[in-house]
Amino acid sequence: MNAVVRANGLTKAYKNALALNDVSFRIESGRIVGLIGPNGAGKTTALKAILGLTDFKGELNVLGLDPRSQRDKLMEQVCFIADVAVLPRWIRVREAIDFVANVHPRFNRAKCEAFLARTKLTPNQRVKQMSKGMIVQLHLALVMAIDARLLVLDEPTLGLDILYRKQFYQSLLEDYFDENKTIIVTTHQVEEIEHILTDLMFIRDGKIVLDTDMDTVGERFAEVMVSADKAAAARSMKPLDERQVFGKSIFLFDGADRATLESMGEVRRPTVSDLFVATMKGTYA
Amino acid sequence: MKTFYWLLKREFWEHRGGFLWAPVITGGIYLLFFLIGLVWALGMARHGFSMDGNEMGDMFAQAAAGHSQHVGEVLDGFIAFSVMLVLIVCGFVVLFYCLGALYDDRRDRSVLFWKSLPLSNASTVLSKVVSAGVIAPVIALVVGLLTALVQLVILLIAMAIHGVNPWQVLMQTHLLRMTVTAVSLIPLSALWALPSIGWLLLCSAWARSKPFLWAILIPAIANVLVWWFSVVGLFSTHFAAGWSRVLARLLGSVFPNSFLYWGEPDLHFDAMTNGGRLADSSQLIGNAYHLLASPSLWIGVLGGTVLVAGAVWLRRVRDDS
Numbered sequence: 001m002n003a004v005v006r007a008n009g010l011t012k013a014y015k016n017a018l019a020l021n022d023v024s025f026r027i028e029s030g031r032i033v034g035l036i037g038p039n040g041a042g043k044t045t046a047l048k049a050i051l052g053l054t055d056f057k058g059e060l061n062v063l064g065l066d067p068r069s070q071r072d073k074l075m076e077q078v079c080f081i082a083d084v085a086v087l088p089r090w091i092r093v094r095e096a097i098d099f100v101a102n103v104h105p106r107f108n109r110a111k112c113e114a115f116l117a118r119t120k121l122t123p124n125q126r127v128k129q130m131s132k133g134m135i136v137q138l139h140l141a142l143v144m145a146i147d148a149r150l151l152v153l154d155e156p157t158l159g160l161d162i163l164y165r166k167q168f169y170q171s172l173l174e175d176y177f178d179e180n181k182t183i184i185v186t187t188h189q190v191e192e193i194e195h196i197l198t199d200l201m202f203i204r205d206g207k208i209v210l211d212t213d214m215d216t217v218g219e220r221f222a223e224v225m226v227s228a229d230k231a232a233a234a235r236s237m238k239p240l241d242e243r244q245v246f247g248k249s250i251f252l253f254d255g256a257d258r259a260t261l262e263s264m265g266e267v268r269r270p271t272v273s274d275l276f277v278a279t280m281k282g283t284y285a
Numbered sequence: 286m287k288t289f290y291w292l293l294k295r296e297f298w299e300h301r302g303g304f305l306w307a308p309v310i311t312g313g314i315y316l317l318f319f320l321i322g323l324v325w326a327l328g329m330a331r332h333g334f335s336m337d338g339n340e341m342g343d344m345f346a347q348a349a350a351g352h353s354q355h356v357g358e359v360l361d362g363f364i365a366f367s368v369m370l371v372l373i374v375c376g377f378v379v380l381f382y383c384l385g386a387l388y389d390d391r392r393d394r395s396v397l398f399w400k401s402l403p404l405s406n407a408s409t410v411l412s413k414v415v416s417a418g419v420i421a422p423v424i425a426l427v428v429g430l431l432t433a434l435v436q437l438v439i440l441l442i443a444m445a446i447h448g449v450n451p452w453q454v455l456m457q458t459h460l461l462r463m464t465v466t467a468v469s470l471i472p473l474s475a476l477w478a479l480p481s482i483g484w485l486l487l488c489s490a491w492a493r494s495k496p497f498l499w500a501i502l503i504p505a506i507a508n509v510l511v512w513w514f515s516v517v518g519l520f521s522t523h524f525a526a527g528w529s530r531v532l533a534r535l536l537g538s539v540f541p542n543s544f545l546y547w548g549e550p551d552l553h554f555d556a557m558t559n560g561g562r563l564a565d566s567s568q569l570i571g572n573a574y575h576l577l578a579s580p581s582l583w584i585g586v587l588g589g590t591v592l593v594a595g596a597v598w599l600r601r602v603r604d605d606s
Contacts, residue, residue, distance in 0.1 A: 053400060054604045075403040088395035090299050102291040103402055139398075 241278030312432035357457025375425030376540030383485035483592025
């Protein structure tokens, strides 16, 4: 497989903080990668570097191009939705479609219009007359009609209600994603994207602390519910995390022996949010 | 090329209010006041009042007496005035347009949307330069000329009612030649405006807040400093005067055809205020294009280019969204 993004020793320092600290990773084609981290961990900086929106030290290769010097060319292959509501407020639906259709060589107008036909948006409507959810619908319609190889989503559903959020990811999966495309997404609503991710990347204090695919997550991490009498034994196995539910303890293990765990209690695959919380313990302390 | 055309179109969509409606409304209000003035002046004349400075009444009297040449001159003055008025409004529009052009989309973060498209920063900034230097003035000029035309038709109708042969008067105006003059000054005006457009765009791309304040404040402080140093004798007063002119160029030359009032030594444009001589358009155009031989224009173009390049660079590196 060929890498869509290859980062090597990526470093970005702001005035008084290191947003990215010597980060290296690869993202392969045809994946949906969740880049997940606490506020201020460096997620947005990493995405900005990939999109050529910020300067950085180190090596970064996106679709064979350097985002710093070949940004104009790169943006023909890369799309992004950075946050909700960054569409200009004065623009009308019709104008937005006309403009993108005429400046983007890979835009498919029919596809965009077909998607918009399923919404309540009308051609003469201005962005400033729309709700947040409608703005995202328009933005998504524009982006999905672009045959890009890499789509970057930075908190694309922040502040939307659950109907819009579900619809957003469903549209992405059903109408957009295929094996030639790659999606990188950051969000705090981890539960909602958990089932669509193929890869998981945790970032903390400018470092990648976990970089794995979802299948490996299932093999590597396990959650065991243990009754009080076996808790001490479980604790001695150095769990990542421990929490109490209904008088029982739930332990989260990284790479522990399956058979041993199963002898102690019910074993299941941890959710990404539990894994996240365990990994990020003490971040804000 | 197609992309650039759509970038210009985008600017027009966003600034339709300033580029089109501001001149139209100015022209409309002017015509309204003109009409009120005309009715009032003619009413006074009819009741036998004669007033000093009632040019309108005088003009009708002259026209009735057959002095159509003088009347033609006055009408030329009216034409020049209405075009000028609309162009001055256009100057204010362009001033504020430039200050917002690379700032507003950073403030509302829509810059992230524009930057998600395959558009180079250079073509984005250039589309704004062309909008400010050419598109807005051309639209304003067309609106100004239409205003002048409507005004002329109103006057001729009024004359016809008063028994003056409108055709005879019309022959004495120089509408066509003045149109040619005004149109032919547009490229020159755009070149002249470049340092100002560049400076305002630079401030717009640079400021984290209040670009207007920066654009005004920096030249103002620079001016005071140099003036102070010239008072204490560090700089000559000659240098200080030249410096003031440079700063005035930075802010003032956004106004279309402002070079006509700049008092360039080898240009004599008091003709502009005199409708009659303005009509000698070949002379005016010729004089104006003498500016192409003046270092003042080309230093400005050079400085403007550097400022625009700075704005392109800032557009790329400003990272605050």
